[in-house]
Amino acid sequence: MSSRVWVVDDDRSVRFVLAAALRQAGHATEDFASAAEALRALELHGPPDLLFTDVRMPGDDGLVLLDRLKQAHPALPVIVMSAYTDVASTAGAFRGGAHEFLSKPFDLDEAVALAAQALGTAADEDAAEQAPEAGTGTAGTDALIGDTPAMRTLFRAIGRLAQAPLSVLITGETGTGKELVARALHRESPRAQRPFVALNTAAIPAELLESELFGHEAGAFTGAGKRHVGRFEQANGGTLFLDEIGDMPLPLQTRLLRVLAEGEFFRVGGRELIRVDVRVIAATHQALDTLVAERRFRADLLHRLDVVRLHLPPLRERREDVPRLAERFLAAAAVRFQAPPKRLSRAALERLLAHDWPGNVRELENLCWRLSALAPGESIGAADVDAVIAREGAGAAVATADGMPAWEAALAAWVREELAAGRNDIHARVLQRMEQLLLDAALEHTAGRQAEAAARLGLGRNTVARKLRAKRSRG
Numbered sequence: 384m385s386s387r388v389w390v391v392d393d394d395r396s397v398r399f400v401l402a403a404a405l406r407q408a409g410h411a412t413e414d415f416a417s418a419a420e421a422l423r424a425l426e427l428h429g430p431p432d433l434l435f436t437d438v439r440m441p442g443d444d445g446l447v448l449l450d451r452l453k454q455a456h457p458a459l460p461v462i463v464m465s466a467y468t469d470v471a472s473t474a475g476a477f478r479g480g481a482h483e484f485l486s487k488p489f490d491l492d493e494a495v496a497l498a499a500q501a502l503g504t505a506a507d508e509d510a511a512e513q514a515p516e517a518g519t520g521t522a523g524t525d526a527l528i529g530d531t532p533a534m535r536t537l538f539r540a541i542g543r544l545a546q547a548p549l550s551v552l553i554t555g556e557t558g559t560g561k562e563l564v565a566r567a568l569h570r571e572s573p574r575a576q577r578p579f580v581a582l583n584t585a586a587i588p589a590e591l592l593e594s595e596l597f598g599h600e601a602g603a604f605t606g607a608g609k610r611h612v613g614r615f616e617q618a619n620g621g622t623l624f625l626d627e628i629g630d631m632p633l634p635l636q637t638r639l640l641r642v643l644a645e646g647e648f649f650r651v652g653g654r655e656l657i658r659v660d661v662r663v664i665a666a667t668h669q670a671l672d673t674l675v676a677e678r679r680f681r682a683d684l685l686h687r688l689d690v691v692r693l694h695l696p697p698l699r700e701r702r703e704d705v706p707r708l709a710e711r712f713l714a715a716a717a718v719r720f721q722a723p724p725k726r727l728s729r730a731a732l733e734r735l736l737a738h739d740w741p742g743n744v745r746e747l748e749n750l751c752w753r754l755s756a757l758a759p760g761e762s763i764g765a766a767d768v769d770a771v772i773a774r775e776g777a778g779a780a781v782a783t784a785d786g787m788p789a790w791e792a793a794l795a796a797w798v799r800e801e802l803a804a805g806r807n808d809i810h811a812r813v814l815q816r817m818e819q820l821l822l823d824a825a826l827e828h829t830a831g832r833q834a835e836a837a838a839r840l841g842l843g844r845n846t847v848a849r850k851l852r853a854k855r856s857r858g
């Protein structure tokens with residue numbers, strides 16, 4: 384028996400082609416130009432077997448329709464279609480109980496295949512759909528930008544996964560947006576009102592990591608003055624984001640695995656058993672499977688963390704996203720600098736599109752900040768981009784064979800020379816010079832704005848003012 388499939392969309396051409404394709408696949412179709420029309424038909428004829436709906440329509444939008452349908456007919460599969468594939472939209476749809484989210488423009492074969500799949504699984508879907516709750520999705524400044532197929536697929540996955548308390552492993556090169564994805568998963572989840580706690584495993588010395596994660600009691604070890612509540616406890620009820628998980632030392636991996644399995648632990652030096660409810664999201668730029676093969680990462684921990692894997696493609700594989708990302712970053716810089724946003728000339732944009740972006744989105748973001756501060760006019764030219772890229776390259780490309788940045792190697796060589804030459808006061812001279820370089824670079828970057836430079840360096844405003852005064856008095 385053919386299934387009854389309804390298509391709700393205010394765009395006549397979408398209704399026409401989608402209904403035609405579905406009919407060709409053997410379904411009985413009806414189409415409606417608004418949510419109100421569909422709801423009226425629902426009252427008169429009862430529910431169809433499957434419904435496709437657009438989101439943005441005059442009158443009630445598709446998510447309101449979804450909500451009404453799900454209240455009356457929880458088991459009815461609904462496929463939400465939209466030209467706006469951002470995390471807030473996909474998460475809103477899945478939170479409302481959508482079966483699937485279809486990005487417009489879509490491939491008709493894909494839509495028909497989806498219909499077949501939804502109709503096939505509809506019988507298994509029980510009424511225990513998640514209750515719709517207040518939308519927490521925002522298009523704030525930390526919204527993920529991306530319009531390429533890979534990013535749209537990712538947004539759908541985030542929207543769907545945000546509802547499930549599963550462990551997620553986010554992979555991708557440095558600067559591709561892994562932390563932003565973790566934040567989006569949290570923001571769109573039922574845990575959104577509870578804490579999001581991030582810990583970069585690589586940034587914390589191995590010997591402190593355990594107490595950072597699980598906390599410690601006063602006097603647990605030398606230097607443990609007061610009781611310290613660890614990140615796991617801080618994240619209770621919410622999400623713990625473990626960045627660079629591949630850098631976690633093996634003994635700690637064992638402990639983490641146990642805590643994840645049991646949901647409870649003791650603080651370092653503690654006797655009280657602490658129970659927590661934490662969703663763990665881990666991220667890595669390393670190939671964890673290789674680390675497992677090399678016995679540097681526990682296979683069982685990988686399985687525990689890697690229930691679902693989200694991969695972020697490098698920026699060079701989604702260059703189409705460069706213009707919108709650049710526009711966002713230039714706008715953000717303009718707000719910060721309290722100046723009108725600079726615009727990219729066509730030639731400048733071409734330069735950006737041709738660049739390889741080894742540092743991914745973060746590199747683009749830094750570049751836009753530099754361009755905002757350094758490019759002289761309101762329009763950014765190709766030469767401005769070339770100059771900034773050349774400088775970034777000069778700084779980043781040079782490293783010694785063992786990965787030590789060139790400047791560190793040069794500093795070490797210089798210190799050895801000074802020592803060999805019998806000179807003193809090396810520490811004070813280096814610190815003074817370093818400070819000067821930091822201040823100069825930050826002030827250049829912020830076009831002379833001291834408060835901004837202080838914030839970027841992580842220093843207090845008064846500290847920077849004082850250092851500048853001291854520098855001036857030294858001449």
Ligand SMILES: Nc1ncnc2c1ncn2[C@@H]1O[C@H](COP(=O)(O)OP(=O)(O)OP(=O)(O)O)[C@@H](O)[C@H]1O
Binds near residue numbers: 525564
């Ligand atoms: N799709 C995106 N849309 C908007 N901004 C983005 C996007 N991806 C990354 N960014 C921005 O780029 C910067 C780097 O992103 P993020 O810190 O999430 O990367 P990461 O992959 O976690 O990096 P690392 O591996 O170095 O920790 C951040 O400032 C983030 O806001």
